[in-house]
Amino acid sequence: MSKNEEAPPLDFIRQIVANDLATGKHGGKVVTRFPPEPNGFLHIGHAKSICLNFGVARENAGGQCNLRFDDTNPLKEEDLYIQSIRTDVKWLGFDWQEHMYYASDYFEPLYQFGERLIQDGHAFICELNVEQMREYRGTLTEPGRESPWRNRSSQESLGLFRRMRAGEFPEGRYTLRAKIDMASPNINMRDPVIYRILHAHHHQTGDQWCIYPTYDYAHCISDALEGITHSLCTLEFEDHRPLYDWILDRLEGVVGCHPQQIEFSRLVMEYTVVSKRKLNALVRSGVVDGWDDPRMPTISGLRRRGYTPAAIREFCRRIGISKTPNNVELSLLESCIRDDLEQHAPRAMAVLDPLKVVITTVDPDHCQALTAANHPQNPEMGSRSLYWMREIFIEREDFAENPPKQFKRLVPGGEVRLRHAYVIRCDEVIKDPASGAVLELRCSHDPNTLHANPTDRKVKGVIHWLPVQRSRQAEIRCYETLFNTPNPDEAWQGEDFMRLINPNSLQILSHCRIEEGLQNSPAGTIFQFERQGYFCLDSKHATAERPVFNRTVGLRDSWGKQQNKGD
């Protein structure tokens, strides 16, 4: 294997998996799962977990990754989310095949195991209410006290558990608790509740149940029942692992296997919040258009913004997997989408802020088709026609009466190349006498410069343009970060988050010009508007009559950067 073909180093989880495979620990199998709770939309942080779980399965022969909805809390969950989660996982390019499950599929065995734990003396029915339980739990530095119901007989607990299931009691009256250790320094081990009464309709099981298992109880058993080998989750569950193992140890011989829980650090990214509560607040306040607003870090938002599945997967690959607290820069995500779109997005021209130019050397009725390649490096992407006519638009910022140093665009008396067309010279600047604003430019073109550069002089700049007649008006939405601080999560206090919102996060330009025909592309089509960036035909607001494009990301802009240095 040559040097640059070397496989990249495996992250610590993949190392564990590879090692387990080598030693035959799980019978040579790799089964993972992605276990979202259907209580919200998937976001970029979920993408990291999806890429890890499905990735590990895909990379190993015979590997499998289940999609499992962790639906143990009917009060917070909805079927709507199940649909959107399925859509997003598929869109990201992953396939659970026939392995889509619900934790609620296991409610019956979960209940039976509960009876068994009671019979074996490992669980009891408790009558403490929420406040009492909090008092009995102790604190981080003081041990808790045992519930007065802890030592009631198994028979009594069993009877009560059955009556709980039968619906004889109101919510909160009883709970089923694991009997572990109230003095444990790990609070999760202080006789945690594993079943509670909830007279709630469940989106999958309807009114079949009025007692529901908690996450800690349901998750480990669900994993075991599905034959999961490696149960990958984020760091905040590290303290839960002893409980995960404790439950499965009590059920040894009853459930077939004992998966290994491994934790990794969750994704934290600059300028973004990801908690359901905060995302919800943004939606409710109307700061954003909805969960799929192109500024949202949701998968649907990224999709609408123009991010591709491949770019998101590449991002997840580049950030890696570790246990280190992290704060990933936005530039890394942007680099991923640029890399993808640079190769795949067809080029087109758009003028965001049009300035009219009359080419005095072209007849009023002249219309010449010029061929423009759709991609400078990839001829297979074909070409299209641009029409050379007397009246055109150029970008207002591509002309300067008093150019800054190094400016290589159009100036009075100067020349510039129009991309895919001719070199023009600016002969006259027409201004509004009152305001002094530039209204129009009069230019002449050099007919010998179509596919050739002049030999007697050097023309340094190339700018984009569009014919007035054969171009179309469009709305273009340019986005910046939603927040004006790189760490909105920290800065976010209570309900007061408006002060964190970047007032320029959305700029709507409604008088842009685009090449004719672009508006008929399917929603979601992405173009590179040359010299500007990547733009995606909006899937929500665009019509053929009124095209709307979202700027996915701008091109790298070394000129703009250089300009800003001077400020």
Place this chain on the structure above:
RNA sequence: UGGGCCGUCGCCAAGCGGUAAGGCCCCGGAUUUUGAUUCCGGUAUCCCCAGGUUCGAAUCCUGGCGGCCCAGCCA
């Protein structure tokens, strides 16, 4: 002197006792009908700090310091 986890370049991240990979960002320079792309080149004598073990330590030991998570009948 509650428990758990983490600390390698501005940001991610390899490294697993043999003398600091890679990516992003940044800075030079070449090519360019996108100030894009591409292409070269540069960027940690040092791995939170202090001791120790060793011929040799980012990697082992000891002691500090800093950060994150946990007191839901949420997940």
